[in-house]
Amino acid sequence: GQNIDQPTEMTATEGAIVQINCTYQTSGFNGLFWYQQHAGEAPTFLSYNVLDGLEEKGRFSSFLSRSKGYSYLLLKELQMKDSASYLCALTDRGSTLGRLYFGRGTQLTVWP
Amino acid sequence: GAGVSQSPRYKVAKRGQDVALRCDPISGHVSLFWYQQALGQGPEFLTYFQNEAQLDKSGLPSDRFFAERPEGSVSTLKIQRTQQEDSAVYLCASSRQGSGVSGELFFGEGSRLTVL
16 A cells, blocks of 8 residues: 655744655555645645656745655745645555545644 | 535534535546545545546445446535544545546535534
């Protein structure tokens, strides 16, 4: 099966930079997603990595190393509205196309 | 509609009752997924439809759980004889195609089920 690990909680201050790490173990890695989920709301798509390297999208960047089974989400210029749970998820070649395997999420709190 | 719509948003059931949760996906989306999210956890896969065909139901925790999508659009997740461990948020998600390629999975806000 898939073994996805990410920290349970992180805190940071407004304007700072935070890196949320995700490690995984799977036999048929296909791609890695990051989703943001505010309390009581739907998860929303942030990024998708299938090849090694850094994908930058505004204040958010996501990095993938397939050989190390490692990804991180980098959030710059933190704002209060970035307080949310960040979910690392992957797809597996041996599973239903599009089926996502999620980590438990990292609850980020941004302080003023 | 503009997004994935789920109803009811909140449902309280007594143990042993049957419940039905509805999902209205984005128009034209072929793929539809149901996930279960317990408090403080990530979503766990329940079942997958491609149009009206249920291609994967390996995540359904017991035979008390049943899902259908008879016309390839609206889907219903039914839980029979609810138990306290069924308390969770049930998320529906749709995509134009399987998101394993590069497509996004669009989630609804979920139906929060509390079983007393």
